[in-house]
Amino acid sequence: DAMVIQNPRYQVTQFGKPVTLSCSQTLNHNVMYWYQQKSSQAPKLLFHYYDKDFNNEADTPDNFQSRRPNTSFCFLDIRSPGLGDAAMYLCAIDRLAGDGTDTQYFGPGTRLTVL
Amino acid sequence: DQQVKQNSPSLSVQEGRISILNCDYTNSMFDYFLWYKKYPAEGPTFLISISSIKDKNEDGRFTVFLNKSAKHLSLHIVPSQPGDSAVYFCAAIAGTASKLTFGTGTRLQVTL
Numbered sequence: 566d567a568m569v570i571q572n573p574r575y576q577v578t579q580f581g582k583p584v585t586l587s588c589s590q591t592l593n594h595n596v597m598y599w600y601q602q603k604s605s606q607a608p609k610l611l612f613h614y615y616d617k618d619f620n621n622e623a624d625t626p627d628n629f630q631s632r633r634p635n636t637s638f639c640f641l642d643i644r645s646p647g648l649g650d651a652a653m654y655l656c657a658i659d660r661l662a663g664d665g666t667d668t669q670y671f672g673p674g675t676r677l678t679v680l
Numbered sequence: 681d682q683q684v685k686q687n688s689p690s691l692s693v694q695e696g697r698i699s700i701l702n703c704d705y706t707n708s709m710f711d712y713f714l715w716y717k718k719y720p721a722e723g724p725t726f727l728i729s730i731s732s733i734k735d736k737n738e739d740g741r742f743t744v745f746l747n748k749s750a751k752h753l754s755l756h757i758v759p760s761q762p763g764d765s766a767v768y769f770c771a772a773i774a775g776t777a778s779k780l781t782f783g784t785g786t787r788l789q790v791t792l
Contacts, residue, residue, distance in 0.1 A: 569723070596778060607684070607769070607782035608724070615778070622779075655723050659778070667773075668714060669780055671723030 568592050569672035571656050577678045578646050586641040586675045588656030597639045598669060599631060600655040608655055614639060643677075651679045683707045684772050686783035693790055699757040701786050703770030706751065710772035714780070715744060715755045718767045727768075728755070760790045 570589045578584040590597065595616045602608040612621045614633045628650070630642040643650055653674045660670040685704045693699045703713075711732040716724035730737040730744045730753065737744050743756045757764055770783040 571723075574721075598778070605689075605784065607682075607784045608780075609782075610779050613778055620778075657723075660726075667712070668726045668729060670726065671716075673721070674723045676721070 568660075568670055569656055569658055571654075571672040571675050573675060574673060575676050575678070577680060578643075579680050580648065581645050584643050584646055584677065586643075586654050586677070588639045588641070588672060589637050590658050591637075592658065592660070593636050594658040594660065595636065596659040597633065598657040599639070599641050600657065600671075602653045602655060602674075603651075611641070646677070646679045648679050651677055653677075681706075682784070683710075684770055684781050684783040686768075686770055686786045688786050689784070690787040690789070693760045693788065695762055695790055695792050696759045699755075699760045699764065699788055699790070701755040701757075701768050701770075701788065703753045703755075703783055704751060705753075705772055707772070707774060707781075708751070709774040710781070711775060712773040713744070713746060713753050714771045714773075715742075716769045716771060716782075717764075718769060718785070724769055757788075760788075762790050762792065764788060765790045 572587045598613040599611045600608040611625045632640045653676050655674045656672045657669040683706050714729040715727040718724045728739050728742045730746050746753045767785045767787045769785045771780045
């Protein structure tokens, strides 16, 4: 069963047109993360929530905003997408691995295309 | 500044042989390391992790080795199977921080 669900899986938007990506989780974990992964690059953390506490990475552009209306849902808003924002956007939650160690569990991602 | 580096963008290995994927890091504050596997159009899937208090961790066909003095870790897959063909990411965490710092990935292709 999917624990982290991202919708839509593929999103096409126009240059400058606001877009919202959605992430939901079925485990009520208190930490949720948004990563951006561009082609052939490492996933890069944009921000994360610990419960309702929002933690922005220092180099995340102001163009990227996030909302977490409740434990289950987290949204990524891109206010004015540029061509350089085309990427895979990954949502993740904290999760304990089978041996009790800490890890992050990722959703399938949303691939954003900017025309 | 890339704090986690995977210098081999791709690797090709025959089925049944050993695959060795390497990762180097520069931040001495990293004390927990993870490997993820990623198929196209999917999110990364956790494979195996290792704490800096250990130098080896095994899980089935997957073994991770950590050399703290060299700031180097490696993932061994034995025997390699065609289903292992994917991009493998090394990631690191410093202390109690939640942030994962990823490498750029190595694309493994296991051939028949």
